[in-house]
Amino acid sequence: MELVLNTYGISLSRDNEGFVISSEDGRQRIPAEGIKSIQIGKGAQISSDAVMLAVEREIEVLFMDRSGKPVGRIWSPRFGSISTIRKGQLNFTYSKQAVAWIKDVICKKIENQQAMILTIRTEDDRAKRIAERSIARLDDYRKKISKLEGEIVHDIAGTLRGWEGQASKIYFETLNEFIPEKYRFSARSQNPATDVANAMLNYGYGILYGKIEGALIKAGIDPYAGILHRDDYNRPVLAYDVIELYRVWIDYVVFSILAQDIVTDEYYSIRQDGACWLEPLGRRVLIQSVNDYLDDIVTVKGLSRSRETQISLYAQNLAQIFKKAE
Numbered sequence: 001m002e003l004v005l006n007t008y009g010i011s012l013s014r015d016n017e018g019f020v021i022s023s024e025d026g027r028q029r030i031p032a033e034g035i036k037s038i039q040i041g042k043g044a045q046i047s048s049d050a051v052m053l054a055v056e057r058e059i060e061v062l063f064m065d066r067s068g069k070p071v072g073r074i075w076s077p078r079f080g081s082i083s084t085i086r087k088g089q090l091n092f093t094y095s096k097q098a099v100a101w102i103k104d105v106i107c108k109k110i111e112n113q114q115a116m117i118l119t120i121r122t123e124d125d126r127a128k129r130i131a132e133r134s135i136a137r138l139d140d141y142r143k144k145i146s147k148l149e150g151e152i153v154h155d156i157a158g159t160l161r162g163w164e165g166q167a168s169k170i171y172f173e174t175l176n177e178f179i180p181e182k183y184r185f186s187a188r189s190q191n192p193a194t195d196v197a198n199a200m201l202n203y204g205y206g207i208l209y210g211k212i213e214g215a216l217i218k219a220g221i222d223p224y225a226g227i228l229h230r231d232d233y234n235r236p237v238l239a240y241d242v243i244e245l246y247r248v249w250i251d252y253v254v255f256s257i258l259a260q261d262i263v264t265d266e267y268y269s270i271r272q273d274g275a276c277w278l279e280p281l282g283r284r285v286l287i288q289s290v291n292d293y294l295d296d297i298v299t300v301k302g303l304s305r306s307r308e309t310q311i312s313l314y315a316q317n318l319a320q321i322f323k324k325a326e
Contacts, residue, residue: 001034004287006041006064007280014049032057037214039064060214066277067192067199068206075217085220085323092325093227098153101321102228103145105244106164110142112248113171119252120178127177134174141167153227160228175251179258192275196268197258199276200286204250205243207290212246212311213239219315221322245314249307253289 003019005012010023018031019038032053037060040046046061051074054061063072092098114135122128141163150156168188176184176197185195193199213236216223226237257263267282278286294308305313 002036002291003030003038004041004284005039005044005046006283008043010043011045011047012038012040012050013047014053017053019050019053032059035059037062037210039210042066062210062214064206064210068203068283070206070210070213073210073213073217075214082220085319086222088322088325089222089225092322093225093230094152095325096151097321097325098227099148099150099156102153102160102241103148103156105228105241106145106160107142109164109244109247110138110145110167112245113167114138114142116248116251117171117174120175122178130174130177134170137170138167141170153230157228175255179255180261183258183263192277194274195276196263196278196282197254199268199278200254200257200282201250203278203283203286204254204290205247207287208243208246208250209236209239211294211308212242212315215312215315216242216318218312219319221315221319242314242318246307246311249293250290253293254286257285257289 003012003021005021007023010021013020013022015029017033018029019035021028021030035057038046038050038054039062041064051061053059055074058075061074062070065071092101117131117135117138120127120131122131145160145163148156148159172188179197183195183197185197188201189195189198190202193202213223216236216238221238223236223238227241229235229237229240262285263282266279267285268276268278270276295306297304298307298310300310303310303313
């Protein structure tokens with residue numbers, strides 16, 4: 001269970017071994033047992049006693065910006081790393097192993113995009129041709145990326161980013177054809193979004209960033225030492241690498257919501273500068289939908305676990321890879 005506090009004026013305090021949520025609608029007590037994380041948005045408050053209880057119970061506390069990305073985090077000191085993992089991580093970053101790893105990550109991202117397009121069911125022949133052509137074009141980029149050669153990631157980084165970007169452009173242009181026309185967008189927009197589809201994607205990715213960063217920290221990995229994303233100062237850039245494996249989960253949730261045509265004007269607002277932001281109702285529906293999806297049990301390599309647990313298992317495996325690279 002996750003506590004999400006993103007309504008202005010809401011507060012979280014401690015009551016013995018539980019938390020109390022206070023708002024204009026009243027007070028609600030929730031036991032600490034079973035809570036995995038607490039997300040605090042702008043305008044919400046948390047007491048120091050509640051923070052202490054979260055630390056004692058190894059519950060992450062994340063402070064989120066308006067787009068859903070974590071801007072701060074409090075975690076238990078038990079999540080500390082060991083030197084062999086950190087040293088190995090740095091050695092791995094500048095090795096040929098890292099070249100193979102990041103190529104595999106991007107190729108899997110493209111395979112996920114192809115699979116996402118294949119989930120679209122349509123009887124329209126034109127739409128079928130668009131989907132088939134896009135899948136073939138994505139496969140061309142996947143094959144080209146798999147053949148890239150370099151001693152270190154820097155040798156292929158520019159080409160890799162370019163081809164990855166082109167593949168994503170094809171992917172989103174294709175998905176855009178299959179959502180209700182009123183939600184269609186001209187291009188992916190970030191910081192800020194300019195339409196509700198992009199606002200939901202950005203917020204969903206923000207939720208996912210937080211979960212991946214948390215999984216890396218718990219596994220003893222430094223999320224600030226990236227492989228492909230290495231030049232961003234004071235950002236958890238390794239989370240930006242790893243998220244590529246899982247972005248399609250957010251895409252699926254967002255496009256499922258849009259395809260149901262349930263989004264109303266209460267979900268979002270357009271500001272004077274053209275920026276689109278999710279309102280409390282839109283955030284609430286998206287957060288619940290994402291959490292439900294991440295709680296679903298899936299089987300990967302013979303292991304049946306929730307999608308969120310699969311992220312943790314991947315981080316633990318990555319820590320072992322780094323440890324061997326010492």
